[in-house]
Amino acid sequence: MGEVFVRSSLVPVLLILTVLPLFLSITPSIAWRPWPNHYNSSDLQFGGSKKYEGSSEFVHLKYHMGPVLTANITVHTIWYGTWQKPQKKIIREFINSMSAVDSKRPSVSGWWKIVQLYTDQTGSNISRNVHLGAEKNDRFYSHGKSLTRLSIQSVIKSxxxxxxxxxxxxxxxxxxxxxxxxxxxxxxxxxxxxxxxxFTFPSIVGYTLPYAWIGNSAKQCPGVCAYPFAVPDYIPGLKPFKSPNGDVGVDGMISVIGHEIAELATNPLVNAWYAGQDPSFPVEIADLCEGIYGTGGGGSYTGQLLDGHDGATYNMNGIRRRFLVQWVWNHVVNYCSGPNALDQ
Known part of the structure; x- marks a missing residue:
């Protein structure tokens, strides 16, 4: 559920833009890393109105009466395998930035405010408080270096x-x-x-616990899962953007972590907020905006981003760091939204 998908081939931009609204209405979102044909501008100038990124009258995101996370959210991290201290610091700060109150705009906390708009059946909003809880290091690969979807649950049980x-x-x-x-x-x-x-199965873990898995793609497929900080080998001449924290694999993970946490908060047991008729394969609030990071995003274009003085590309500020995080669906206005939108 809530999978960040990858796409194996290119589709003409015009075709994507033509069929996207209809596609979202008839089948779960096949989210993918888009291949851009534009470059970013540091001053965020953009001609014409592009307010309704990803909007569609065909998207029917509904609440299915299940629980959402209205109590203070605690993120328990399991570091599986070999992790360096600087890598952990990047990810920890991103999670802590969701609740930060004094980050420079556009901010990660501004992005989280969009997630907070979602409510449960009592009208209670998703909590504004997201903080790091206890962590676990599994540096000895307790379940090996090759995991299945079910063995991921066994790692959590351990x-x-x-x-x-x-x-x-x-x-x-x-x-x-x-x-x-x-x-x-x-x-x-x-x-x-x-x-x-x-969510974990009681038959495996003993409890029903919302969880997410995200992998570091640096050695296996950075051009796929760390895009746009790495690009596919089969696209000659396409240059990657400079990552804001100097680690292509981890900077690529950040957006996927945001994607999954947003969906865990709004659909933890896969019976709350989603579009589509199939609860076993729901289209969730981040699925609807996969590949959109700024105003004008859609099709093969990430949207208007920010370029730092050091040449790094990002769209949000954390407590001390910068991040590139995809937008999420705003059900109040019925389109994808983020804190770096030009109309905010």
């Missing part, structure tokens, strides 16, 4: 049942984030997905 420093069991407001290092292969990684979320 983390919460460990004899030393087990993760707390928090089914009400906890999110379990399994991050695999760049030398770990996960089923369907690179070929089909860059990350996904679901």
């Amino acid at each position: 983390a919460i049942s460990s004899s030393t420093n087990p993760l707390p069991i928090n089914p009400g407001s906890g999110l379990y984030l399994l991050l695999t290092s760049d030398d770990v292969y996960v089923q369907d990684f690179c070929g089909q997905v860059c990350g996904f979320h679901y």
Whole structure:
């Protein structure tokens, strides 16, 4: 559920823009990394009105009466494999930035405010508070360097049942984030997905816990899952953007982490906010905006982004760092939105 998909071939931009609204109405979103034909401008100048990025009268995002995360959200991270301290710092700051109150605009916390617009059946909004909880290091690859979707749940079980420093069991407001290092292969990684979320099965883990997995693609498929900080080898002449934190794999993970946390908050048990008729394959709030990072985004174009003085590309500010994070669907105005939109 909530999978960040990858696309294996290019489609003409005109065709994408023509069929996208209809496509979203009839089938779950096949989210993919877009291949841009524009470059960014540091002053965010853009001709013409592009307010309604990704908007469509055919998109019917509905609330299906399931729970959303209205209590303070605690993210429990499982670092599976070999992780460097600077890599962990980048990801931790991104998560902490969701609740930051004094970040420079456009900010990650401004992006999270869009997620907060979603409510449960009592009218309670998703919590504004997202913070890091206990973490678990699995540096010895307890389940090997090749994981299946089910064995991912076994890794989570090991983390919460460990004899030393087990993760707390928090089914009400906890999110379990399994991050695999760049030398770990996960089923369907690179070929089909860059990350996904679901909930654990009591038969495997003992509890129903919302979780997400995201992999570091730096060694396996950076041109797919770390785009646009890396580009596919089969597109000659296309230059990657400079990553804002100097780590292509981790900077590429950031948007996928944001994608999955937004969907975990709004659809933790796959019975809350989604579009489409099939709850086993829902189209969720980030799926609808995959590949859109700024005003004018859609088709093969990421949208208007920001270029730092050091040449790095980003669209949001965290507490001390910059990040590139995809937009999410705003159900109030019925289009994709982000804090760097030109009309805000």
